[in-house]
Amino acid sequence: MTTLICDCNRTMPLAVDELGRALGEPLAPHSLLCRSQAGDFQQAIRGTDPVIVACTQETRLFGELARTTEGAIAPVRFVNIRETGGWSRDASQAMPKLAALLAAAHLPDPDPVATVTYRSAGRLLIIGPLDRAEQAAALLDDVLEITLFAHGQHHAGGSQVRQYPVLAGKLDHLDGRLGAFELSWTQSNPIDLDLCTRCNACVAACPEGAIGLDYQVDLDRCSSHRSCTASCTVAGAIDFQRPPRQLIETFDLVLDLGTTPQFRRHAPPQGYFTWPDGAPSTLLTLRGMVGEFEKPKFFEYKQSLCTHSRNETVGCRACVDVCSAEAIRSDKHRQQIVVDPHLCVGCGACTTVCPSGAISYAYPRNPDQGLKLRTLLGTYAQAGGRDATLLLHSQQGGQQLVEALGRAAQLKQAQGVPANVIPVPLWHTAGVGADLWLSAVAFGATQVVVLLTDEEAPQYKEALRAQMDIAQSILNGLGYRGQHLHLLYATTPDALDAALKTVASQRPQGPGQPARFAVAPEKRATLSLALDHLIALAPGPLPDAIDLPAGEPGSGAPFGAVAVNADTCTLCMSCVSACPANALQDNPQLPQLRFIEKNCVQCGLCEKTCPEDAIALVPRLLLSERRKETVVLNEAQPFHCVRCNKPFGTQKGVEAMLHRLGGHAMFQGAGLERLKMCGDCRVIDLYSSSDEARITDL
Known part of the structure; x- marks a missing residue:
């Protein structure tokens, strides 16, 4: 791979040797790569190795040169190091950041995603x-x-x-x-x-x-x-x-x-x-x-993980409520959500609020996004950078605002993007959520800032704020001091400049050693990896559990327990059949309601399904190993068949049934007694009674 850097007519103080050491390749300095030194670009693209051009202003010009240069076959990528750091009042301290941006540009392109076709x-x-x-x-x-x-x-x-x-x-x-x-x-x-x-x-x-x-x-x-x-x-x-x-x-x-x-x-x-x-x-x-047009299919949906509906009861509808394109609807008959890929605009807000990871972002996929964040932060640290802050912004309005701030800094009208703030362009800021925010902190970021402009829907801001409050509660609950996650709103370079100054001056506490795990395709798996690292390196003694902000079921905390009222629970197991995450389980051998807290996504289906109103959600993050273990929430003595003595049901469940049906005309005398029998004995007794009645009639 060949990297071409340019100080743009000597307006950027580039430490070429320092950048070369960080990237592991020699770099040749340029000052007018897009003009008198364009021949160096033409020479580089005659090979087969990819070429990185550290300039985005002249993308069109370089594209024209690539098309008209004989033998030019090398793929070309572009990365902005000028407005993002080279044009800043502390540009001389920004070499670790510039090295990180160049290193991320060296990563291979993500695998292509499925496409959606339109015909007009x-x-x-x-x-x-x-x-x-x-x-x-x-x-x-x-x-x-x-x-x-x-x-x-x-x-x-x-x-x-x-x-x-x-x-x-x-x-x-x-x-x-x-x-x-x-x-x-x-x-x-x-x-x-x-x-x-x-x-x-x-x-x-x-x-x-x-x-x-x-x-x-x-x-x-x-x-x-x-x-x-x-x-x-x-x-x-x-x-x-x-x-x-x-x-x-x-x-x-x-x-x-x-x-x-x-x-x-x-x-x-x-x-x-x-x-x-x-x-x-x-x-x-x-x-x-x-004609015919294509766009990426931005999402992947796994119905088996979806917590939207079970047994015609709706639990989580976070994705339906947050979608600004109205591309997601509830289909109660199919017990799932339905996403229209032609209406989806790829904001990714649905994936951010989804507690189970049933709907995931595919442009790019989580592993690709995680690799980019880990490369940025790892290179930044290796190059001597400290207190890394990731600035997540959109490729549209956010990118324009960052570039406008860089130009203002060049004209001495603003400070510019601080040296420890690394801009990360995204298709949409709502497409990255708590799993990647916490992973970034585990990888070494002291802060993650999400930049919002006027292009985001109002519900995105509310959803991001709610998810950020949950993630920040976890970090503070683990003992990490300070504010690590920020939702920043700005529409002018001056507002962005002032906000970044404040953020860059903060020094929240992070883990002492960066994580090296690979981000998983599944959201819950990534959250688990990030939490395991943050818990292992947490400063000071840990509490037994961290209380998390409560919200509507399915749109609040993605972790928690369920509290069962043993006095009213009859162990009917309706909650077990409703639980899509296998967090609630029965015991085939004993009348027990069991629970694995690690699996619970707080969708609320169990709470809404319970006929006795005996279940309540408890949003929290349990830190002990009990989070991964099976615990018994309720158990009862089995009821024994009055005819064969075989256990069936529970004492409390049968008593509740007898109480409710005892006044019904169909369950008087022998009918009520049969309710105390197992299924086999009820059939035998029913037929025996019918035979006796026929003999009496004869």
Whole structure:
């Protein structure tokens, strides 16, 4: 692998030898790699080894050089070391961070993930006032097949010349996504736009002015003169007796010009556009959306781990509630959630709040993300860095803000990204949760900062805050002093600069030795690895358990116990059949309710299923080995069959049954006595009684 670094016209103090030692390869300094020294780049890409270019500003230029250089076959990657550290007031102390960023760029690309395909034939629906809709259509009709839905500003007029199909009526519902939108509407207006010739005779004839140039009757203003009907006898487009019709039509794309968007979710579906600012970029994007498109399938779902539903009882619905794209829905009949990959935008918030790891992030997968964090922190420490802070930010708004801060620092208007703060771009900040935050602390990060801008949905902030409170409670409960996890909100370089100064000045306590474990694909396994390391190196004596913040079942702490009221529990084992995590278990040999705390995800299904209301959740992290052991929560004496003396059920359970059914007409005398028998003896006794009755009758 070849690494090309550049001090950008000597605006960055790069210690080339120090960086080379940290990476284990010699580095040649450059000052104008994108200009007079571009030949060095061209020479490097003629080989087969990957080339790392420590510059992102000239990505397009280097791409053009790669395409036009003869024999250029080497893959090229880019990494930003300028705005992230080279342009900063303490840039001279940032070599460990720059080495870490370069080392992470040397990692192999993650394995490709499955993709989701969209197909669009260019059928565009434009919703809005007819005049505005026709204006937008005129800019798109050379590449798209356009249909208009006149909606809003009832008397707004369109062109006299019919250029596009026009639909009108009451818009009932719009649903779907790119390539598969479905519009349903009710056509109830007296004027049929398919028959209307736009001769304007009805407009001139109406004495109330109830018909505008959208050629629809405003029924609130109409006084039933029916002059319009008389003027339209030839075309027959007006009929006040026509019954309303429910209509459905499909489209590939939607441009919504209405004052109230039809999709009001934070993340609208692919292929749906609004145009509030009239920006040309929206129309340019629409023009290019004909053909076949792919995007990553951002998630993986394992139904066997899902704690959403059992026995038609809903427990955890954290992923359904947090999804800003409404891509996740509950399917009680199938006892699971259903995720529409076409609607999913890849925020990963569902994976962060999922307590069991049933839904996991795949772009990139946890092991790849964990390897990157471990490489960043390991290289930083080996290069002499101290008090590492990870700054997790999005590749969109967060990246722009970090780069703007770097430029401000170069102009002496800000301090810039501190030397001990390592920016880590993510597809979305909500896609990394407590398992990777705690792993990062175990790997040597003293702090993990999640940067939020205006692009995140409000529910993401709430979910991240709740998860962060839980993770921080664990760290403090283990005796690690200080605040390790921060949720930082900023929209300007000045706000980000001030916040990073405060964070960088803090020195919370971490484990004395960094962990080397590999992050597992499963969330619970990763949490277990991180906790084992943090517990093993925790300072001072440990408590028996750490109390964790309580929340709604399935959206609170992912660890805990269940408290069973032995006085009301009848050991019916309904909770065992409902538990998806195998935390609650029965004993085939004895009437016992057993529990393994390590498996419990606090989904609440046991609590909601229990017919006696005998179960309560106890959010906590048990630190002793009992967390992994089977313990007995409740047990009872078995009830013995009054006929054969075989044990079945429990004393308390049978007594409760006798109490509840004793007054029923079907369970009087012998019927009540049979309830005290095992299943086999009940059948024998029932048939014996029937035979005796027949003999008596004879």
